[in-house]
Amino acid sequence: LSAAYESLDYDTCVNSAWLDEERTMGYKYVVKKDVARWLVVLLTAVLTALPVAAGSGIPQVKCYLNGVKVPRVVRIKTLVSKALGVIMSVLGGLAVGKEGPMIHSGAVIAAGVSQGKTTSFKHDFGFFEYFREDHEKRDFVSAGAAAGVAAAFGAPVGGVLFSLEEGASFWNQGLTWRVFFGAMMSTFTLNLVLSAYNGFPGKLNYNGLLNFGKFDDLTYEIWEFIPFLLMGVMGGLLGALYNHINLKLTAFRMRYIQKPWQKIIEAAVVAFVTAVMFCGIGEENAAAAIWFQTPERSVRSLFHDTSDSYHWSTIGVFxxxxxxxACWTYGLGIPAGLFIPTLLCGAAWGRLVGMLLCLFFPDQKWVDEGKYALVGAGAMLGGVVRMTLSLTVILMECVGNITFGLPLMIVLMVAKWVGDFFNEGIYDIHIQMQGVPIMAWDAPPLSNNIYASEVMNRPVVTLKSVERVGHIVNILKANTYNGFPVVDSIPTSENVCYFKSFGTLRGVILRSQLTVLLKHKIFNENAEVWQNSKVDIHLFRISYPRYFTLDEVDLNPEDMNCTVDLRPFYNPSPYSVVTCTALPRIFNLFRALGLRHLIVVNDNNEVVGMVTRKDLVKYR
Amino acid sequence: LSAAYESLDYDTCVNSAWLDEERTMGYKYVVKKDVARWLVVLLTAVLTALPVAAGSGIPQVKCYLNGVKVPRVVRIKTLVSKALGVIMSVLGGLAVGKEGPMIHSGAVIAAGVSQGKTTSFKHDFGFFEYFREDHEKRDFVSAGAAAGVAAAFGAPVGGVLFSLEEGASFWNQGLTWRVFFGAMMSTFTLNLVLSAYNGFPGKLNYNGLLNFGKFDDLTYEIWEFIPFLLMGVMGGLLGALYNHINLKLTAFRMRYIQKPWQKIIEAAVVAFVTAVMFCGIGEENAAAAIWFQTPERSVRSLFHDTSDSYHWSTIGVFxxxxxxxACWTYGLGIPAGLFIPTLLCGAAWGRLVGMLLCLFFPDQKWVDEGKYALVGAGAMLGGVVRMTLSLTVILMECVGNITFGLPLMIVLMVAKWVGDFFNEGIYDIHIQMQGVPIMAWDAPPLSNNIYASEVMNRPVVTLKSVERVGHIVNILKANTYNGFPVVDSIPTSENVCYFKSFGTLRGVILRSQLTVLLKHKIFNENAEVWQNSKVDIHLFRISYPRYFTLDEVDLNPEDMNCTVDLRPFYNPSPYSVVTCTALPRIFNLFRALGLRHLIVVNDNNEVVGMVTRKDLVKYR
Ligand SMILES: Nc1ncnc2c1ncn2[C@@H]1O[C@H](COP(=O)(O)OP(=O)(O)OP(=O)(O)O)[C@@H](O)[C@H]1O
Ligand SMILES: Nc1ncnc2c1ncn2[C@@H]1O[C@H](COP(=O)(O)OP(=O)(O)OP(=O)(O)O)[C@@H](O)[C@H]1O
Ligand SMILES: [Mg+2]
Ligand SMILES: [Mg+2]
Incomplete structure (x- = not known):
């Protein structure tokens, strides 16, 4: 596990500062906030649809929705710098796609719009201040990701399901609707823009950025499930191979290719090899269209060209x-999408299967090489990426055909199962190699006899309700923890039964809150100074999400002897569990509520341990 | 609120009996259970697709997924008795549909298959015993409901989303896949059966039970959003009117039409009026096809017939x-679906709008009366039912057109918003009139200053870890509570600070567990008798879900003085909150974890109150 990743905090801290705000703002505030939510989603959707592209980003978005703070993932700087990279790699003819980046850009835009400020440009517009909380931001990011998928593939429902598959445990109905709305609006905007761009203003002919052509009538006979199933197996195997090679490559890269100049050289080598290979082999083949088009066009050709457009050897070599x-290119250090190259590989071998069937069953109406290319593309994508529900729907929406959903879905599932037998999906592989503490969906099986007392971390660093500044500073310096239980009184050690107690639990306070208090010198001794200027939740929001570090807080020696009253600021009702709680229950709490800290208490509500995401990811 | 409804218990009770089982069964058991899960979903899907119909049931399924035990909702008897009813009402020409019943039947079948026993036929097949828990059953029921939607409309994705919209807060990825698999298989089976039935065995031409015909090319121009939006508003208004009338009617019925014979008379009157009206008015109209076909066919005609097939007055009167x-018929005491009648109404006025536009803009290519009929149908359904995401997808899949998703979705959303301004969706209205304690999605706004101490119920009835049988019996007789906190020792009343304490929390035990213990006489005094026969979790499962009542437990006077050791049986890590927890946090816990009992403790982990679903539904 890497120490670079911190958790997000999806739990609201209902302290008295927060309550004060709610009480004074009243119902109008609630309505305003809700209207603003829809507005943000609308803006995100519209902006996402304006084709911006930036870094593959799907794994990062996945981590973010899972509750891990990936440094800089939702920064505008990231977006811009990667946009250039993607444009260059696509232009340069590398085996990359531009759809993953779109999804990422949706997330970035959502985060940007909802916060009403940019860190990259150091500008705070001051609006939407009430959305400066991790869980509000997360909701917008999932809407943004959905809008990105919707725009890239013209697949609004697929977009919603994509967000859902990644961040499902924090779902609710109001959010679903906003996400759906965003996805729809983004498709719509893109459609409008593309139609105008292509000379049909006011018409709505261009559904997604990627267009694989529509399949109008795809019928299939029941026994065709046999080749479909086999192709699913094939897709799973090829996908597992792809992931395996990529895994080894990535491991190699992490060890030997670390310096920027090394990365640039590798990228140049790939570009060179690509160019040589394509021109060299391409030239030898008469009908070599697939070698020279954009990958997206090649997919379209493989799907829709009449039979005998290609010789089997062309496709095979290709x-x-x-x-x-494609395998080499993904993870190259350049921003790159994965969908299109994978679809193209799959379409190629799928079409080969179609040709083979043509050979064995000539003159049969159902033998359609394009159909098998589609199935192959699906199988391959399923084998590499291993998402099922959202992929099925994305493909369905992408090719504009609903009746073919069942075979696609079965192929994708089989590919997933077969692939899962060997290794994990490509995104998960990359996430794990980076040491991101990502939470699984469930606790591992048979873990009910693992108790909170084994999972928890001891000793716990705690604070008292009223604490000396010097002590707080020492504690913050001495460790990197981000959350501290606030306790009543450290009991004498005589009634230690099983686990050492650290005092009766009163609440929990975050490092970020403490630094804000220190920075603004909210001390009891100078209460008359700050009590006039009304210390409220605003103080904590303006510095979100990058709070002060301890170095930015300058305290003179006499400050050190002041005291801070934490009571108005800590969260007075943190979630806690007793020592005999089984692991799956802890997992459930974390997943369902998006927790960052869970406090383990003994039977008298005295703090005995601390559980965070990092303690849980050890169990898988 | 009605007292007839009890909660389901989606929380696993990880007591030592349960742990024993897990420990002895090992990993093979986990795998077996998982395979069985897929099997159950498959069986459910296949069986659901065989067109059985039973009672509207959508509100009931909704309640069940929300966590309310609706008496007899998933019983086979219910299914059979209602199947007859629906067949008769459809044959009788009443304004009812057969699709709601299909959804219900999916749920019933799922419950039946997964439990491996039927209460109606008093037969226990003994398999799938490990699924006899509320949360396992709930998962299967959501799969069943999805399979039902999928079969009824040929809309597998819509089916998944339907389940999701109703039970979303207990969602996870593994479950999503099973639900999707079930929905796909059920569409597939139905397709196979229908194709064979219609003389094309081995072909797959019939997607859903209901077939509204496919729209091959539905294009629209951007300014058509104006009529679409207006139609959305119209749908919302009409829907609100429909719901209002139905609400008044239902209230009237609940007061005056209670006896079975009265209900039968009302049904007969409706049937008579329907017949007279249809024949009377139908005869006067030359092109009166819509009067005499099945509602489903009429919808198809309105969608697809060429323009000038109908005179506007025919459609208007109709x-x-x-x-x-339709409004009168829904809730009549006969099982009845709502979708088709509502779609038909909507298609009728939608087509009228289309004709009007035809009049104003003659000879325009885009004026397609069928398209406006579709939009009207969507708007009406949205206004009455108020589901958005799943309805959009169901309609999209139903008419086989993806590009038209955006307008449909916008119309449905507008209809929902406008309708919500006046009243709630029809299902929610019926659920509330029956006094079902259904949980909302969120706590009401501005409820952060409502604390657990205000929500909770006091005094709490508690038990000690080792308790006298007589005392247990008295407690069970004296109240109807289903859960009892197990506490350590009742403290002396001297340290009462704010709320009276009822002892330190140790765990929670359910009434059903207590009755099983009493029934089987698991007393300390005759330990040698039952310890040989190994008391295990099996004992509790065989009587699921209808445990003994107190009358079925016969205890002789000397039993009353025995003692029961509750420690191996209670749940040692129940969820608890402190008194200062805000209402939204409690709501979140209930929704996200599917709780039945939440114990409120003071700062020393002493029980001071109890919160159940019924305490929470007061806040909305
Ligand atoms: N206040 C604390 N006292 C003792 N141990 C703690 C405390 N906070 C966290 N830990 C433990 O430290 C280890 C690393 O914690 P982790 O970094 O996940 O927590 P954090 O810094 O509070 O949150 P974040 O996930 O944002 O970094 C974990 O084992 C955790 O249980
Ligand atoms: N053991 C208990 N002691 C005191 N009050 C209780 C207890 N159990 C439930 N209550 C209260 O009784 C009221 C009705 O409870 P309710 O019927 O919802 O609980 P239940 O019977 O335990 O569960 P169910 O929802 O299955 O009926 C609620 O206000 C609840 O807080
Ligand atoms: Mg940390
Ligand atoms: Mg009750």
Whole structure:
């Protein structure tokens, strides 16, 4: 596990500062906030649809929705710097796609719009201040990701399901609707813009940024499920191989290719190899259209060209080359999408299968090479990425055909199962190699006899309700923990039964809150100074999400002897569990409520331990 | 609130009996259970697709997924008895549909298959015993409901989303896949059966039970959003009117029409009026096809017939009559679906709008009366039912057109917003009139200053870890509570600070567990008898879900003085909150974890109050 990742805090801290705000603002505030939510989603959707592209980003968005703070993931700087990269790699003809970046850009835009300020440009517009909380931001980011998928593939429902598959445990109905609304509006905007761009203003002909052409009538016979199933297995195997090679490559890269100049050289080598291979082999093949088009166009050709457009050897060679190139390119240090290259590989071998069937069953109406190319594309994507529900729907929406959903879904599921037998999906592999503490969906099986007392961390660093500044500073310096239980009184050690108690639990306070208090010198001794200027929740919000570090807080020696009253600021009702709680219950709490800290107490509500995400990810 | 409804218990009780089982069964058991889960979903899907119909049931399924035990909702007897009813009412020409019942039947079948026993036929097949828990059953019921929607409309994705919109807070990825799998298989089975039935065995031409015909090319121009929006508003208004009338009617019925014979008479009157109206008015109209077909066919005609198939007056009269008939019929005491009648009403006025536009903009390519009929149908359904995401997708899948999703979605959202301004959706209205304690999605706004101490119920009835049988019996007789905190020792009343304490919390035990213990006489005094036969979790499962009542437990006077050791049986880590916890946090816990009892403790972990679903529904 890498120490670079911190958790997000999806839990609201209902302290008295927060309550004060709610009490004074009243119902109008609630309405305003709700209207603003829809507005943000609308803005995000519209902005996402304006084709911006930036860094693959799907794994990062996945981590973010899971509750891990990935440094800089939702910063505008990230977006811009990667946009250039993607444009260059697509132009340069590398085996990359531009759809992953779109999803990321949706997330970035959502985060930007909802916070009403940018860190990159150091500007605070001051609006939407009430959305400066992790869980509000997370909701917008999931809407943004959905809008991104919707715009990239013209698949609004698929977009919603994508967000859902990644962040499902924090779902509710109001949010679903906003996400759906965003996805729809983003498709709509993109459609409008593209139609105008292509000379049909006011018409709505261009559904997604990527267009694989529509399949109008895809019928299939029941026994065709046999080739479909086999293709699913094939997709799973190829996907597992792809992931395995990529895993080894990534491990190699992490060890040997670390310096920027090394990365640039590798990228140049890939570009060179790509160019040589494509021109060299491409030239030898007469009908070599697939070698020279954009990958997106090639997919379209493989799906829709009439049979006997290609010779089987062309496609075969193309598949082998492209498979390895795509595998090499992903994770190269350049921003790159994965969907299109994978779809293209799959379409190639799918079409080969179609041709084979043509050979064995000539003159049969149902033999349609394009159909098998589609199934192959689905199988391959399923084998590499391993999402099922959202992928099915994305593909369905992408090719504009609903009746073919069942075969696609079955192929995707089989591919997933077969692939899962060997390794994990490509995104998960990359996430794990980076040491991100990502939470699984469930506790591992048979973990009911693992108790909170084994999971928890001891000793616990706690604070008292009224604490000396010097002590707080020492504690903050001495460790990197981000949350501290606030306790009543450290009991004498005579009634230690099983676990040492650290005092009766009163609440929990975050490091970020403490630094704000120190920075603004909210001390009891100078209460008359700050009590006039009304210390409220605003103080904590303006510095979100990058609070002060301890170095930015300058305290003179006499401050050190002041005291701070934490009572108005800590969260007085943190979630806690007793020592005999089983692991799956803790997992459930974390997933369902998006927790950052869970306090373990003994039977008298005395703090005995601390559980965070990092303690839980050890169990898988 | 009605007292007839009890909560379900989605929380696993990880007591030592349960742990024993897990420990002895090991990993093979986990795998077996998982395989069985997929099997159950498959069986459910296949069985659901075989067109069985039973009672509207959507509100009931909704309640069940929300966590309310609706008496007899998932019993086979219910299914059979209502199947007859629906067949008769459809045959009789009443303004009812058969799709709601299908959804219900999916749920019933799922419950039946997963439990491996039927209460109606008093037979216990003994398999799938490990699924006899509320939360396992709930998962299967949501899969069943999805399979039902999928089969009824040929809309697998819509089915998944339907389940999601109703039970979303208990969602996870593994479950999503099973639900999707079930929905797909059920569409597939139905397709297979229908195709064979219609003379094309092995082909897959019939997607859903209901078939509204496919719209191949539905294009729209951007300014058409203006009529669409207006139609959304119209749908919202009409829907609100429909719901209002139905509400008044239902209230009237609840007061005056209670006896079975009265209900039968009302049904007969409706049938008579329907017949007279249809024949009377139908005969006067030359092109009166819509009067005489099945509602489903009429919808299809309105969607697809060429323009000038109908005179506007035919449709106008038809709409008015059908609107009131449908409104009268729903909730009549006969099992009845709502979708088709509502769609039909909507299609009628939608087509009228289309004709009007035709009049103003003659000879325009985009004026397509069928398209406006579709929009009207969507708007009406949205206004009455108020589901958005799943309805959009169901309609999209139903008419086989993806590009038209955006307008449909916007119309549905507008209809929902406008309708919500006046009253709630029809299902919610019926649920509330029956006094079902259904939990809202969120706590009401501005409720952060309502604390657990105000929500909770006092005094709390508690038990000690080792308790006298006589005392237990008295407690069970004296109240109807279903859960009892187990406490350590009743403290002396001297340290009462704010709230009276009822002892230190140790765990929670359910009434059902207590009755099983009493029934089987698991007393300390005859330990040698039952310790040989190994008291295990099995004992509690065989009587699930209908445990013994106190009358079925016969105890002789000397039993009364025995003692029961509750420690191996109670749940040692119940969820608890402190008195100063804000209402939204409690709401979150209940929704996200599917709780039945939440114990309120003071700062020393002493029980001071009890919160159940019924305490929470007061706040809305
Ligand atoms: N106040 C504390 N006292 C003792 N141990 C703690 C405390 N806070 C966290 N820990 C433990 O420290 C280890 C690392 O914690 P972790 O970094 O996840 O917590 P954090 O810094 O509070 O939150 P974040 O996930 O944002 O970094 C974990 O084992 C956790 O249980
Ligand atoms: N053991 C108990 N002691 C005191 N009050 C209780 C207890 N159990 C429930 N209550 C209260 O009784 C009221 C009705 O409870 P309710 O019927 O919801 O609980 P239940 O019977 O335990 O569960 P169910 O929802 O299954 O009926 C609520 O106000 C609840 O807080
Ligand atoms: Mg940390
Ligand atoms: Mg009760």
């Amino acid at each position: 598949f082998v080359c492209y498979f390895f190139l | 709409f008015v009559c059908y609107f009131f008939l």
